[in-house]
Amino acid sequence: MHPNFDLEPAATAMAAVVGAMADEQLTAPTPCTDTTVRDLLAHVIMLTEAFRQAATKEAVGRSVGPETVLPDDCEAWRGPADWDGATEAGGVSAPAVVMAMIALNETVVHSWDLALATGQRPAADPSHLAVLLEFLSDTPAEGTPGMFGSVVPVPDAAPELDRVIGLTGRDPGWTR
Template sequence: MTTPAFDLETAAAEVEAVVTAVADTDFDRPTPSGISVGALLAHIVGFTEAFRQGATKEMLGRSQPPAPGAALAPDWRDRIPAQLKALAAAWREPSAWAGDTEVGGVVAPASQMAIFALDELVIHGWDLARAIGAPYAPPASDLAVLQGFLRDTPREGIPGLFGPVVDIPAEAPLLDRVLGLTGRDPAWSA
């Protein structure tokens, strides 16, 4: 069995805290990712379940790319926290980290998919927090994993995943440097 390299629980809990702070009047606010808060919440519903399935490997050979413009589930206030907990629990299993898995029609080593899941949680948690003005402080250990993962991001970004790299001073906080590698400006405001 493979030992989990990191735990998604703290990142999931940080996202949950921000999600619970979203007011119905926030749905149309812009986010740093270029979509509305409502659309980002719909994306969170989708990726939390997709990456949970990636941990269990239940969708090998059957996963589909996310549908653009998915509607936000009416029960999102209950669903997202439950799915965040299930996601973290699924990746706590040593078997989740072994072999290959599939998420959104992409097959990759499970350990790489876990990093993608962490990236989705941390970066979209920041997007959501920034859009609604909520506090957000992911742990340095999660940011260190992401910095290593994103370190070789091409300057022009990766279409569909990350925008062009934003230059951030080396002495800036680690969160700011990680955000810059995803094409986000840490000083973004609505």
């Protein structure tokens, strides 16, 4: 596992994608089945708070609600305590380092989803892709219930981002 990786490049990439969106794109479809850009943005905002609370351990013993308002300080996964022990997000308990990898996966993959849905070029930090390829390497062919669908086969020689996307049940060739 890769403890203490920096989530900031993934968050910055997500912010750039969201910042480049136009209001009229909110109703556009995304690679997530039956999900519009607006729906996916709402999901991402909810996850932002859920994973912030996971880092601070505020979520242990309770799940974040779907109508979350982000606090002024959303910083998380920066201090050593954020990476230690067990935590919870969305009713799922896991070691904090695993929860951080799930947060990274959600950020990178949903940045890709939103970029493609809005006609942007998706990008991801190469070090994050290495972490995610290792993290997702044991994904069963049928996918991970509640997280993503069946693995989409992608050649080993394909770009790392395409391989990550395939492991999360998405077709790297998806177009809007």
